[in-house]
Amino acid sequence: MADAEWVRRQAAVSLGRLWPRLDAVLSEQATLEQRQAFEARLRREWERLFGLLIALYGDNYDFFYHLEQLLLAAGHSWLARPDWLKQVDTRREADPDWFQSQRMIGGVLYVDLFSGTLAKLCEHLPYFKELGLTYLHLMPLFDAPEGNSDGGYAISSYRRVSPGLGTIEELTTLAREFQAHGISVVVDFVFNHTSDEHEWAKRAQAGDAEYQDYYFIFPDRAMPDAYERTLREIFPEVRRGSFTWRADMRRWVWTTFNSFQWDLNYAKPQVFRAMADELLFLANAGVEILRLDAVPFIWKRMGTSCENQPEAHLLIQAFNALARIAAPAMLFKSEAIVHPDDVLSYIGPQECQISYNPLLMALLWEALATRDVKLLAHSMHTRFKLPPGCAWINYLRSHDDIGWTFDDGDAGRVGIDPPGHRRFLNSFYIGRFEGSFARGVPFQENPDTGDARVSGTLASLAGLEQAMLAGDQRLIDLAVRRILLLHSVILSIGGIPLIYLGDEAGTLNDYAFANNPAKAGDSRWVHRPATDWQQRAHIQQNHDTPAGWIFAELTRLIRLRTEQPAIWDGAMEVVETGSPQLFGFVRQHAGQRLLVVANFSEHPREMDGNRLRVYGPGYNFTDLISGNSIAAESSLRLDAYQCVWLAAKT
Numbered sequence: 082m083a084d085a086e087w088v089r090r091q092a093a094v095s096l097g098r099l100w101p102r103l104d105a106v107l108s109e110q111a112t113l114e115q116r117q118a119f120e121a122r123l124r125r126e127w128e129r130l131f132g133l134l135i136a137l138y139g140d141n142y143d144f145f146y147h148l149e150q151l152l153l154a155a156g157h158s159w160l161a162r163p164d165w166l167k168q169v170d171t172r173r174e175a176d177p178d179w180f181q182s183q184r185m186i187g188g189v190l191y192v193d194l195f196s197g198t199l200a201k202l203c204e205h206l207p208y209f210k211e212l213g214l215t216y217l218h219l220m221p222l223f224d225a226p227e228g229n230s231d232g233g234y235a236i237s238s239y240r241r242v243s244p245g246l247g248t249i250e251e252l253t254t255l256a257r258e259f260q261a262h263g264i265s266v267v268v269d270f271v272f273n274h275t276s277d278e279h280e281w282a283k284r285a286q287a288g289d290a291e292y293q294d295y296y297f298i299f300p301d302r303a304m305p306d307a308y309e310r311t312l313r314e315i316f317p318e319v320r321r322g323s324f325t326w327r328a329d330m331r332r333w334v335w336t337t338f339n340s341f342q343w344d345l346n347y348a349k350p351q352v353f354r355a356m357a358d359e360l361l362f363l364a365n366a367g368v369e370i371l372r373l374d375a376v377p378f379i380w381k382r383m384g385t386s387c388e389n390q391p392e393a394h395l396l397i398q399a400f401n402a403l404a405r406i407a408a409p410a411m412l413f414k415s416e417a418i419v420h421p422d423d424v425l426s427y428i429g430p431q432e433c434q435i436s437y438n439p440l441l442m443a444l445l446w447e448a449l450a451t452r453d454v455k456l457l458a459h460s461m462h463t464r465f466k467l468p469p470g471c472a473w474i475n476y477l478r479s480h481d482d483i484g485w486t487f488d489d490g491d492a493g494r495v496g497i498d499p500p501g502h503r504r505f506l507n508s509f510y511i512g513r514f515e516g517s518f519a520r521g522v523p524f525q526e527n528p529d530t531g532d533a534r535v536s537g538t539l540a541s542l543a544g545l546e547q548a549m550l551a552g553d554q555r556l557i558d559l560a561v562r563r564i565l566l567l568h569s570v571i572l573s574i575g576g577i578p579l580i581y582l583g584d585e586a587g588t589l590n591d592y593a594f595a596n597n598p599a600k601a602g603d604s605r606w607v608h609r610p611a612t613d614w615q616q617r618a619h620i621q622q623n624h625d626t627p628a629g630w631i632f633a634e635l636t637r638l639i640r641l642r643t644e645q646p647a648i649w650d651g652a653m654e655v656v657e658t659g660s661p662q663l664f665g666f667v668r669q670h671a672g673q674r675l676l677v678v679a680n681f682s683e684h685p686r687e688m689d690g691n692r693l694r695v696y697g698p699g700y701n702f703t704d705l706i707s708g709n710s711i712a713a714e715s716s717l718r719l720d721a722y723q724c725v726w727l728a729a730k731t
């Protein structure tokens with residue numbers, strides 16, 4: 082990398098040279114005030130952006146041409162940015178920590194499966210408000226191939242909403258309306274790959290060399306074989322290896338995921354620029370949080386795993402700097418479902434301010450299966466803390482599978498054998514383990530390594546499906562308690578809780594996907610059913626069914642969360658509860674102290690009075706969830722799967 086002093090000088094020189102061109106564009110259409118706002122941000126971010134781009138693309142003979150084009154694109158994008166979004170920009174810049182609030186509640190859904198269309202989605206605003214949502218992730222809703230499109234993760238145009246769902250204008254209208262109701266719209270940036278029907282891919286198929294450079298396309302197996310020596314297989318049930326033979330082109334194409342998802346080649350500056358345009362387009366369409374899909378895979382280097390390469394970070398940071406300049410309200414959310422160290426490596430105010438927390442997700446399920454919180458407590462103690470200005474997305478289920486991405490060293494330290502434990506967890510959750518309450522389905526079993534991940538809805542994995550089949554009220558109670566226990570933790574631990582919509586109503590696995598040829602090969606569809614609005618209307622009124630109980634209690638817990646100042650931001654301390662089944666932590670902020678204790682066993686457990694006096698918020702407190710008064714003179718007793726939020730008695 083070039084030295085800092087040289088970068089600083091070159092950055093200043095290049096901006097001096099490019100500025101008149103940019104100013105000519107801006108002065109035509111922007112007011113003086115708008116120009117000044119843009120210029121201030123540009124001057125603040127330019128050196129960083131320049132340094133990142135030099136590191137990535139400085140070797141290209143036409144580097145300065147690309148630089149100029151990128152800068153002009155940023156200027157044009159700012160000019161085109163609607164006023165209501167510029168107002169959001171101003172608000173967010175004045176309050177950059179807005180997303181640390183305890184009022185943040187996330188929801189995620191597929192538009193087609195939830196409401197059918199974008200227009201109809203607006204009609205469900207009251208439902209989202211009842212749930213307290215402030216963040217709504219719309220799963221990929223762009224133009225994609227007919228039939229199998231990996232649930233929309235194979236994008237044919239980043240600028241066209243899938244015709245059945247609506248239009249870009251409708252997306253923007255919705256984003257604006259939801260923003261007015263305090264709900265930020267989140268959309269995916271599927272930037273590791275396009276579909277093979279994207280215009281760029283079609284031109285490449287037609288033999289256009291310019292567009293073949295957008296992807297990784299090889300005439301024979303020499304390069305694919307060389308790369309594959311160090312690659313992990315991501316979708317082994319789809320096809321072995323990471324490359325697909327295209328008979329029409331007589332070429333091999335790099336396809337990390339499905340064969341119709343072509344990996345983009347970011348070593349080419351024109352690809353960075355083309356995708357920067359798409360990113361800025363989405364920002365101006367009203368997207369407030371951009372979910373960066375599959376971040377580990379975006380940079381390839383021969384002889385490595387081609388995951389989590391240093392350049393992947395430079396690339397995202399460069400996108401971040403660009404967003405700060407031209408769409409400053411927009412935040413990035415990292416989707417890296419990999420080793421916890423690698424997950425952390427994408428999180429920072431200058432990279433991704435928000436990230437999924439796959440470790441907490443996996444270990445909550447791990448603790449439920451084992452009835453032992455030692456790995457959860459140890460891992461959260463050492464790995465939960467984030468840099469200032471960043472937040473976890475804490476979730477229990479998503480549209481994807483569950484993988485057991487804990488650290489082997491952590492496991493070893495608490496006496497767990499990692500491979501054996503992962504095998505146990507897989508068999509437990511796919512119901513192959515004697516006595517298991519879970520009914521999940523295996524995903525992407527690898528015949529060579531024996532690896533697999535788990536599909537299934539929250540309720541089915543937590544035991545509700547099996548209990549309802551057995552018609553056993555005691556088992557149903559336990560399953561509902563597990564579901565509420567998990568939610569009580571993600572609602573209080575710190576960060577943004579994210580509900581995979583359907584889970585608030587105890588949705589069970591739907592096995593019908595197996596009859597649909599476009600879905601049968603991908604078991605994740607078992608937990609992606611269409612919303613049953615009749616059932617939903619029923620449970621909103623009637624709380625005597627398991628689903629109604631879950632809905633009523635969850636909405637109550639959400640409201641409770643939003644009222645606790647202690648739940649602001651992610652500062653959390655794991656406490657020593659003295660019981661292998663009790664997971665406990667303290668939250669403290671704005672003069673409030675909260676002690677959360679969660680019992681991961683179906684039997685009552687106790688935390689002794691001494692520990693309560695050390696960690697508790699005083700001597701007399703109230704459990705905010707049950708409303709019970711508690712004194713620290715004797716031990717605290719928790720029922721099966723009970724969670725308490727203890728606050729000082731007022």
Ligand code: OTU
Nearest residue numbers: 231234338374375377416417418419481
């Ligand atoms: C993501 O997931 C999406 O969430 C999936 O729905 C897509 O199929 C996929 O990308 C391709 O777009 O492997 O099993 O560490 O784990 O990106 C899911 C990141 C996945 C990967 C993750 C990927």
